[in-house]
Amino acid sequence: EVQLVESGGGLVQPGGSLRLSCVASGFTFSTYGMTWVRQAPGKGLEWVSGISGSGDTTLYADSVEGRFTISRDNAKNTLFFQMNGLGVEDTAVYYCARPIEPLRVMTALIYWGRGTLVTVS
Amino acid sequence: DIVLTQSPDFQAVTPKEKVTITCRASQSIGSSLHWYQQKPDQSPKLLIKYASQSISGVPSRFSGSGSGTDFTLTINSLEPEDAAMYYCHQSRSLPLTFGGGTKVEIK
Numbered sequence: 001e002v003q004l005v006e007s008g009g010g011l012v013q014p015g016g017s018l019r020l021s022c023v024a025s026g027f028t029f030s031t032y033g034m035t036w037v038r039q040a041p042g043k044g045l046e047w048v049s050g051i052s053g054s055g056d057t058t059l060y061a062d063s064v065e066g067r068f069t070i071s072r073d074n075a076k077n078t079l080f081f082q083m084n085g086l087g088v089e090d091t092a093v094y095y096c097a098r099p100i101e102p103l104r105v106m107t108a109l110i111y112w113g114r115g116t117l118v119t120v121s
Numbered sequence: 122d123i124v125l126t127q128s129p130d131f132q133a134v135t136p137k138e139k140v141t142i143t144c145r146a147s148q149s150i151g152s153s154l155h156w157y158q159q160k161p162d163q164s165p166k167l168l169i170k171y172a173s174q175s176i177s178g179v180p181s182r183f184s185g186s187g188s189g190t191d192f193t194l195t196i197n198s199l200e201p202e203d204a205a206m207y208y209c210h211q212s213r214s215l216p217l218t219f220g221g222g223t224k225v226e227i228k
Contacts, residue, residue, distance in 0.1 A: 047216055047217040047219065062216070106212045106213075106215070109167060110176070
């Protein structure tokens with residue numbers, strides 16, 4: 001069974017930093033690109049970042065580029081999201097999600113974690 | 122960026138009725154359009170991939186159609202458990218984007 005478990009969210013002051021983690025199980029982690037999607041309270045879904053299976057390729061939405069860094073440790077089946085320079089607009093539930101196809105980041109997202117809440121205030 | 126515009130924003134439907142949700146892309150995305158269902162306090166669930174391809178375990182009353190810029194999610198014979206938000210999502214080009222969502226309520 002595929003599982004994605006996020007952690008690391010919490011309350012942080014504007015300008016602060018947080019590091020999110022997503023531990024994956026039930027599939028060959030290194031074979032799949034991974035994605036972070038966020039959802040502000042009461043709002044819709046926003047793709048924020050993606051990373052290839054090897055970690056060589058990273059992708060960012062303009063809203064987070066230069067402030068947030070996606071990375072992965074394939075030996076530990078873990079995806080990371082280092083968030084610096086947080087602003088109130090970054091308040092959201094952050095989901096890690098796995099694409100439906102291996103070796104691709106730009107495709108449908110079939111497995112999602114439960115999310116971790118980041119509150120910037 | 123490719124903008125996805127969903128309509129309607131909200132729909133109240135009687136059980137067993139048919140529901141149609143549309144998603145229009147600001148430019149052609151081929152068939153790189155996917156549909157998700159999200160219930161309150163839950164993660165999104167993939168319903169349809171690549172405009173019309175079914176997903177294992179998703180009830181057959183959910184179907185999708187369209188290509189290019191105009192797409193449709195159809196729920197045939199709505200069940201009470203289908204009350205949720207529905208989002209479209211394009212994976213044709215970066216940044217990946219989602220539609221604003223359609224809320225389906227049960228009358």
